[in-house]
Structure formats: C-alpha cells, structure tokens
Amino acid sequence: MDDIGHKDGSGSEAISVRATRIQDVAKLADVSTATVSRALATPERVSPEARARVLEAIAKTGYVPNPAARTLRSQKTYMVLVVLPDLANTFFSKILRGIEETLFEAGYGMIIGDLDGSPEKEAHFAAFTAAGRVDGAILLNGHLFGQSRGGEGISARITIPLVALCESIPGADIPQIEIDNRAAASRMTQHLASLGHRSIAYVSGPASNILERERFQGFKDGLAASGLPFEPVQVIPGDYTIEAGVRAGRDIVARRDRPTAVFCTSDEMAIGLMRTLFSAGLRVPDDISVAGFDDIDFAVVAEPSLTTIRQPRRELGQAAASALIDLLQGRPSPKRIRLETELVIRDSVAPL
Amino acid sequence: MDDIGHKDGSGSEAISVRATRIQDVAKLADVSTATVSRALATPERVSPEARARVLEAIAKTGYVPNPAARTLRSQKTYMVLVVLPDLANTFFSKILRGIEETLFEAGYGMIIGDLDGSPEKEAHFAAFTAAGRVDGAILLNGHLFGQSRGGEGISARITIPLVALCESIPGADIPQIEIDNRAAASRMTQHLASLGHRSIAYVSGPASNILERERFQGFKDGLAASGLPFEPVQVIPGDYTIEAGVRAGRDIVARRDRPTAVFCTSDEMAIGLMRTLFSAGLRVPDDISVAGFDDIDFAVVAEPSLTTIRQPRRELGQAAASALIDLLQGRPSPKRIRLETELVIRDSVAPL
DNA sequence: CGGCCGCATGTAATCGATTACATGAAACTT
C-alpha cells in the first residue's frame, strides 16, 4: 500500500454552515412555518399567493427539509432495508437493481444488510430495524429476524412491513415473491429425460436451504413423471458456488459409472463443472449433458453455452419492492407472487 | 404472474405500540433523562449505582434509542451513501462487500445509490446527500455530484466527507483509493510483448471513462517500453460488458490481418471475446492470446483460464470505507491510496 | 341582520434524544 501524503479531518469539522430551516423560509415568505409546511405537503390548502411566495423563498434559499426532524415527527424514514446472504453473489446484484429502481421511483432509499453468514450481523440488522431506522424490509435470506437463533426478544418488536423474496419463509404471514422452484426443477429434469437420459445426476445447493429443498423435490417429481427411479447416488452435494461445481466435476470424472446428464442447481456450479469435465477430456454435450439454473450473464458465453432455467431477477426485485411499497402506503398487497421461469435451451444439453 | 390471495395493508397501520422512550427508562430507574443518556454515552460520568439501575431498566424495557431524535440533535446519521454506476455489475459487488463489512464494524449503515446512467438519479442522490441523510459518501462513479451537468447549486451545499474509489476524480481534494491502472496495463502489455507478440490489439472501455484513459495510456506505455509502435487500428472500442467482448471478437475474426494477442480491459470482454473466437474455430492461446483485467471469479473457469490483472476488490472497498470513517471521526486520512495489482498468469496467453 | 360555516392562517405542542447550565453535596486546600 503506497500512501502518499495526508489530509486532515477538516472535512468533518467544516465550519458548520447551518442549513436553511423552515423558519428561514417562513420569515422570507412572510408566513408561518405551518404555512410553509402545508405549501409543500398539501398545496391545495394554501392560497395561491402564499404558495407562490413560499415557493419563491424556497427557490431563493435552496431549502431542503431536514429528514431527521421529519422522521422524528412523522415516524416515516423513507428507507427500506434489504437483507441478503451474500452481496458478492452475481445472482443477487441483478435482483438488487430491480429493488433499487422501484424503491427509487417511489421515493424510498435502499439500505443493504449483507449477512455474510454471521448471526451477529443478523442480530444487528434486527436491532437496526427494531429501532425504527427503516419503514420496511425485504428479506432474501429465507427466514425472519431472529428466527434461527434466539433473537425473539428483538424480533418481537419488529412491527414494520416485511416481504420475503426468492426464499419463501414458511408460516410467515407476509407477502412472498418467488419463482416456482419445484416446477422449474421438475421441468428441467423432464427435459433431460425426454432427450433419452436415464442416468441424471443432481448437484444440490446447501441442504438447509429452502430453495434447495424445493428444487430437490422438483428433481424427484421430474424423475417420477418420466418414469425414472430416484437413486441417492445421483445426488452430489454443492452450495451454488463455482468451486462446488468444480468439486462435483471431479466427483463425476472419478466415477466408474457416469451419469449421462447432470442437473446443477446454479449456473455457477454448472460452469465450474463443465470446466472440470473439459479438463478431464470429457466433452459436453457429446459425452455428458449439463444443465444449470438461473441464467446468469455468463451462461450464454460458457463453452458450450448453457441450457438453464431463466429466473426474471430484475422483475423479482421489482415485484418485491412494489409489494412492500403497497404495504407501506396502506394499500392491500398480493400475498404471494410467483413469477414465471423459462427453460432456455442452448448447447450444453443434447439427446443421448 | 400467478397471484394467489390478498393481504391487506394492516402491517403498516398496526396498533402503534409506542416504543419505550428515554423517559420511561428514567422513570423506572428513578433518575433523570440526562442521567440515562449519560449512562449510555459517557458511563464514567455516572455513579456505579445509578448506572446499574439504568442498565437494569433498559434491559427490562428493551429500550432502544430513537435514531431520528438522536440524529436531529447530534447531526449524525451513522449512514454512508455509496454511489456507483451499475449495481448489477459483478465487479462492483465484491467491492461493495468490502465497504459494507468495514462500515458495519464501525457502526455505520450503507445506502446504495445506483446511478444506472441516469443524470436524474444523480441529482436525486446529490439532494439526498445535501439534505443530511448521510454522514459521508463513497463515489465509485468518477466525478463529484453535479460535476457532469449543472447541479452546482446543490453540490455546493454538500459539505460532508467524500471518498473517491476506483475512478479517481482529478482535481477533487478528497481521499482517492484506487489501483495504478496505467502501470497495470503497461505491465500486461509488456508481458504480452515479452512473449514475442508484436501485433497486440486493445479492447477499450468507454472513451469518457477515467479508468479507460489510464489503462489506454498504460497500453501505450507498455508498447513503447517494448519498442513496439502504436497503431490506432489496434484499438477496438468496448464498454467492459460481455457483449462488447463478443462484438470485438467478431471484429477480429473478420480481419484479414489478425493480431496475435488481444488485451481486453475487462474480464467480461475477454470471456465474451474468447467465446466468439472459439465459435469461429480460432483456438486460444494457440492461434491468438487473450488477456483480461480484474480477475473476476469466472476468470479461473473460463476455457482456457484467463490471464489477467487481479484487482484486490474487497480490499479496495475496505480501504475506502476506512478512509471515510477516519474523516467522519475527525482523524487524518490518507489522501491517496494505491493498492497493488497482480499479474495472474493462466492459460489464455502463450508465447507466439 | 345575526348566526353559522368554511377557509386561510397562525400559535404552540409535539416527536425523543442530547447537552449547556444550574445545583448541591462532598472532598480538598490553605
């Protein structure tokens, strides 16, 4: 680290140019603070002349209402917390973008809570929420605050609207936005079977994960629907990462009795797996077919391009944000939204 | 969209169980509110007995200070805004994680401002900042608020600490955290030249981008240092995306006189480009060498694995957050930090 | 013409913490 020169902390001690307050505007427009406030919040309740003077004064002074004061009085923060397990994961960032743009249009800001696998952080965000720093929260982590380890004390105090996104939270009476993981996994499995594959391996997500359980059910559904038996040896454990795909690939390469198709429950794993097969001299899809899940940007430029399930990530984010905004504004909100997935057929899967 | 059932907005209209206030704690502990406040902020200025009674009362009531009230009085929000051009980009999410974890440890929350190429959003975040909703901001977008289009009115009011990350902001008197893009690009160019390549193409970023200008200079430096002439035809325009890499690949495939090596200024472009070359029957690195920049997760599983420049993304985020926290807490802060990059040699580049 | 209503506006309470200043007791100082 090459550290050139120093700058003192004067930025934070800057001569505090006290910002324009509502009082200043009121004085300049020769009205009361109440009138200024009303001119902004309920213009129709203020005479046109007064309103004009207020607006002029605001323009002249560049007045911006103090959010802390506003929040203190009105109990509204215009902030939403988004809790997610891993910010560095490609899968989430597109979703976040959908959330952010929808919140933005409605005048809400987005605060990120990256759990990073730490229960300590989870407790922190629960406290954060309980303290009233946000008006609502979107949960991408598959459970309510403190539901995992005894943080009930705090979570009981969380009375703000919540929305579950992607990982449904069983038993929680909050809007749930997701895809039909089970149906999608079943569909892909049947697609593989329909091409003649009888021996299909399944690379799983983390066992504790709800997504994983749904997709696994779907896999079994698909086998059953195709008249194929389920055999535990077909399941290779994974955790959605590239590295897990690489490990699963090594597993398959080492097998005497190889499956003819592999269904990976994330594109990352599929890409890592294909790479490992390739290095071992196995050709995809000639020797073995590989399918993914998610349709991330890299799926189309993988070699071969990846057959996968497309999740509408941006739309998922938008739908969750919309549902939350409905709740925040006292409107009824859909209780459960299931967005459609799409089977994207590319080159990594071929008939047997 | 399959919309099952409805839930009314009762979440937001819930019977407002007024939260515990400092007054309630004071009454229970039989002290004044001032003592409660001091017991939390400056425990050493309160007698042990009073402190114990206060803490007990807090435990009993589950009191959490109201952040809005605190902010109103103390002018501290404990929030930081992170402004970035594209949240969906893999490159940023690892950086964000570094920022988030460092801010978190220091007790700050992170608000995301995704510009999404919209000047309107930029103005919004400038106003947001000017309104005092955050204590500081980290700018990943290469310019100060309103510096691009006449938002000077608002940006003049932004007196909070700022830090520039990745894209340096020339002329701004704020800490700048970055890598030495020029040196890194030069190094890669020389690496290619040292392997015997005389005809090296360069796939650029957006021309207006500061990163791009630095890397382009580095490319020319590297050519010069290797005794190679620079020829404009070597430059293929890009914008860091996979698709731009695909387009650049088509360009190269169509050329009569192909370069023997291609230096892409992002891994996304390199991967898209390799894919296009492969589809056209050109082999990497046998027929043509390809180098990237960033070392994203997919670089190692690309086929062939990608020779690239590693940027310490998490550390960049951490360093920027640390610098900002220094400023926020009135400590001196490094004015400029340059983190080291690393030339990562894999299989996509070979001697001529 | 007197009373009632509605409208535009102002006054001041309120949100919940922090903190300057005041107070009184105990501990020193000379």
Next chain:
DNA sequence: AAGTTTCATGTAATCGATTACATGCGGCCG
C-alpha cells in the same frame, strides 16, 4: 473554618419539522 474544586445529578433549551387547535375573516342562509 472559609473558600475552592470536583463530582453526580437534575432542569430545561435545543435540534427542525408536523399538526392539533385557535383565530379571524368573508360568504351564505334564513
């Protein structure tokens, strides 16, 4: 012993907006 310092604590002003309530004016109705 009187005066000074220190310490723990309380009182109340303050941050800056929102909003319940009060006021005064003009129009309308009977």
